Amino acid sequence: MTNESDRNFQIEVQRLHKLTVYGRWLTVILLWISVGSLSIWSLRREIDLWLENFTLAAVRYGLYFHRWPSLGLVLCLGMTLAVLTWHRRNNIVRGLPQGQKQRLEKQVRRIRQQGPSHPLWKWVCKNSQ
Template sequence: MVQPDQPRYSNQSEHRDKTFKQQVHKLHQLTVYGRWLFVGILWLTIGLLSLWGLREEIALWQQYFTWVAVRYGLYYNPIPTLGLAICIGMTLGVLVWQSRNILWGISSQEKRRLEQQVQRIRQQGPSHPLWKWVCQ
């Protein structure tokens, strides 16, 4: 026999599931924004300093561009080259990660990690730094 409280309970459960999924989605969005913010900060700090370190080579490349000039300019300026490599590598890494998530969806392992993180945020409550962005 079906009790009258049972449909109401399933609606509450569905509402909780929907809320939980929305919170997981918000946390994923925060992760995406955080990664792009990190890349932007990298470019504004390390990237600009690296380009400043290569300013003489860049001026030469503007006048007489050859791939050999680029190769030697980067080879003889290892620290700015490393800085640019870090910036380019992180940018490409975030691009590939986000493209994979867009094309094939979030992997089950990543979903599980996000769900566990949302549960930890819920358990800690308003004292968690991400509470107001994820749960409200």
Template sequence: MENSDTTFTQQVQKLHQLTVYGRWLFVSCLWLTIGSVSLWDIREEIALWKQYFTWSALRYGLYFHPLATFGLSFCIGMTASVLIWQSRNILIGLPPQEKERLEKQVCQIRKQGKTHPLWKWICE
């Protein structure tokens, strides 16, 4: 029974680790797609900011490029949310609801067996 509990706990930890990797992969893909297109759209303003940076120049540069501003805001917001989520999990630990959700998902993976896409990363 004890071996089963330690195995289950390890599988829950593996699933949590995969969740962390998945979130950072998502953020990386956002920066490589939306972030790079947004930065490319405001490249002329960035060149001006390098020479003469003022908060007014930043404000008007972002104001006159609303799609780039939205894209950068979305990338920065998602990065900040993943950082805060991971920091909370490291400092305080997983909340009970999150732990329960992970445990239910591991049970579902075990129940479905080798046909589940995460089986080889969680159970083997």
């Protein structure tokens, strides 16, 4: 029976990891939809100028004198690159690091202990019990 329990536990850890991945990508998508689109909209006149005559001076001018839209784009790009790097490290290069595995296992134990009142219960422990 413990072998079945261990297999269920590992499945739950994998589900939690998958939810973490989806959550990070959802955050990136929502960030691009909200902050990214507003930043691009604020820079629309500069983008027209860049499309007409693309020079580094025009790009520098557009980004330097429109700091809030520039910061919004930097935030979106930074978050996207951070999630890509995290995802690549976890899945392609070395697999899940031991520290992150332990953190996920601890979180699954907490979800199991709290039971159905935990917000992630139905996604993590749905068919295991």
